[in-house]
Amino acid sequence: MLSQTTEYALRAMSCLAYDPERLTSTIELAEVTKVPSNYLAKVLQSLAQAELIVGRRGVGGGYKLNRPAEDITLLEVINSIDKVERITTCPLGLENHGSRLCPLHRRMDQAAAGLIKHFEGVTLKDIVTEPEATRPLCDTTRTAKVEMTFGNS
Amino acid sequence: MLSQTTEYALRAMSCLAYDPERLTSTIELAEVTKVPSNYLAKVLQSLAQAELIVGRRGVGGGYKLNRPAEDITLLEVINSIDKVERITTCPLGLENHGSRLCPLHRRMDQAAAGLIKHFEGVTLKDIVTEPEATRPLCDTTRTAKVEMTFGNS
Numbered sequence: 001m002l003s004q005t006t007e008y009a010l011r012a013m014s015c016l017a018y019d020p021e022r023l024t025s026t027i028e029l030a031e032v033t034k035v036p037s038n039y040l041a042k043v044l045q046s047l048a049q050a051e052l053i054v055g056r057r058g059v060g061g062g063y064k065l066n067r068p069a070e071d072i073t074l075l076e077v078i079n080s081i082d083k084v085e086r087i088t089t090c091p092l093g094l095e096n097h098g099s100r101l102c103p104l105h106r107r108m109d110q111a112a113a114g115l116i117k118h119f120e121g122v123t124l125k126d127i128v129t130e131p132e133a134t135r136p137l138c139d140t141t142r143t144a145k146v147e148m149t150f151g152n153s
Numbered sequence: 154m155l156s157q158t159t160e161y162a163l164r165a166m167s168c169l170a171y172d173p174e175r176l177t178s179t180i181e182l183a184e185v186t187k188v189p190s191n192y193l194a195k196v197l198q199s200l201a202q203a204e205l206i207v208g209r210r211g212v213g214g215g216y217k218l219n220r221p222a223e224d225i226t227l228l229e230v231i232n233s234i235d236k237v238e239r240i241t242t243c244p245l246g247l248e249n250h251g252s253r254l255c256p257l258h259r260r261m262d263q264a265a266a267g268l269i270k271h272f273e274g275v276t277l278k279d280i281v282t283e284p285e286a287t288r289p290l291c292d293t294t295r296t297a298k299v300e301m302t303f304g305n306s
Contacts, residue, residue, distance in 0.1 A: 135256075136257040
């Protein structure tokens with residue numbers, strides 16, 4: 001449903017959301033997200049192109065969020081890789097259909113609408129601070145480190 | 154969200170559902186579904202491999218549904234092309250997560266569950282017989298023809 005690339009993008013954005021002011025290197029991001037670094041580099045390019053992150057090259061370079069984590073929804077991250085599209089007119093271009101979707105395309109559009117609603121209501125901040133038994137990307141060591149920043153929940 | 158290939162598969166299955174006992178040729182399917190015939194041929198192979206349709210080669214050959222239209226859900230068609238997968242354990246393989254999904258993967262799993270619920274409740278029969286202003290794949294001429302079979306709703 002959501003592609004592997006999209007899931008990797010969500011991992012990368014979550015990682016950056018833990019420390020939004022600091023430039024994080026691709027190597028560190030690859031390590032924390034467990035995404036192969038070549039693949040990750042392409043994902044980061046897409047996220048930068050969508051202006052969700054900003055990067056700086058060279059020694060001490062890396063990426064950081066372009067906006068506060070509470071202002072970036074999961075939907076924006078998903079859409080930057082593989083846009084969830086509503087169906088507004090007949091995909092076959094049938095004249096008698098136009099914007100009166102048939103039962104097939106209405107079902108498909110409802111599914112898209114459901115996904116949009118589900119993901120537009122959640123921000124990166126939500127998923128890294130939510131009081132849960134487990135935190136995104138965090139093994140035991142990293143959990144302890146993160147909880148020093150966000151508080152133990 | 155759903156791939157183009159998946160949408161084409163749903164079109165092809167809808168077309169076959171209108172006339173489930175008759176072998177429909179790839180040429181006719183391509184014409185009605187408005188899918189390029191080479192592309193469609195591959196989609197039909199996937200559907201046949203998933204045993205949703207059966208085919209016969211040669212003159213008078215084509216494809217038909219392998220089961221009644223009321224026994225094939227949209228979810229089965231979707232899954233035959235691009236399976237909607239639930240997330241049951243941490244995709245990063247983090248030991249402390251295991252099956253206790255973090256807020257990111259829980260949201261992703263909820264979305265998958267929502268899609269499954271949405272599409273498993275609808276059969277091919279539903280979408281070709283539902284009383285709607287427009288019928289899947291049907292321009293004005295085809296609508297008239299189909300309504301002689303299913304009744305004008």
